[in-house]
Amino acid sequence: QVQLVESGGGLVQAGGSLRLSCADSGRTFSTYAMGWFRQAPGKEREFVAAITWTGGSTYYADSVKGRFTISRDNAKNTVYLQMNSLKPEDTAVYYCAADLRAGVVSGRSGDYRYWGQGTQVTVSS
Numbered sequence: 001q002v003q004l005v006e007s008g009g010g011l012v013q014a015g016g017s018l019r020l021s022c023a024d025s026g027r028t029f030s031t032y033a034m035g036w037f038r039q040a041p042g043k044e045r046e047f048v049a050a051i052t053w054t055g056g057s058t059y060y061a062d063s064v065k066g067r068f069t070i071s072r073d074n075a076k077n078t079v080y081l082q083m084n085s086l087k088p089e090d091t092a093v094y095y096c097a098a099d100l101r102a103g104v105v106s107g108r109s110g111d112y113r114y115w116g117q118g119t120q121v122t123v124s125s
Contacts, residue, residue, distance in 0.1 A: 009119030022096030
């Protein structure tokens with residue numbers, strides 16, 4: 001059973017940083033690729049970043065490339081999203097998700113089987 005729980009969201013000023021965490025209470029976390037998505041009010045959910053099960057490959061949306069970093073610690077069953085140089089347009093609910101294809105990084109939400117409940121990130125100008 002995969003249960004994903006995000007944390008680390010909050011309110012931050014533009015230019016600031018936040019680190020999101022996503023913990024899995026199951027035993028098979030290290031066998032999944034993981035991704036982060038976000039959804040702003042009135043907009044569709046969009047891809048942010050993804051990482052393979054080893055952490056050896058990552059993939060980013062152009063809008064966050066160079067500012068966000070995805071990483072994982074399989075010993076802690078946790079994936080992280082370090083967000084730097086935050087902008088007001090980064091305001092959204094951020095979701096982590098698990099893709100059962102361990103070695104693939106995908107930007108398509110339909111490829112992800114399990115989802116967390118989301119954590120709110122608000123960036124003020």
